[in-house]
Amino acid sequence: MGFDFNYMLELMPILLKYLGTTMEMATWGLVFSLILSVVLANIRVFRIPVLDQLSQLYISFFRGTPLLVQLFLLYYGLPQVFPIMVGVDA
Numbered sequence: 001m002g003f004d005f006n007y008m009l010e011l012m013p014i015l016l017k018y019l020g021t022t023m024e025m026a027t028w029g030l031v032f033s034l035i036l037s038v039v040l041a042n043i044r045v046f047r048i049p050v051l052d053q054l055s056q057l058y059i060s061f062f063r064g065t066p067l068l069v070q071l072f073l074l075y076y077g078l079p080q081v082f083p084i085m086v087g088v089d090a
Contacts, residue, residue, distance in 0.1 A: 043055045
């Protein structure tokens, strides 16, 4: 029961077929996270009263909870809030 290089080579065309989609999703995620972080940083720097408190809550939630808990809430909690997403799989 070792590593099978032949099986890996058989799967390589399938993996390469979806490499573009993976790179596109990663790029869009990076772009949106950069935009969100710049907006949140500007809100914190310029001390906009209500938005500063909301951004502080948002930041402390994501800093204070483990990533596994966040993924669990995203995967199981989002369909409860938005029922249209019940059939959406990764």
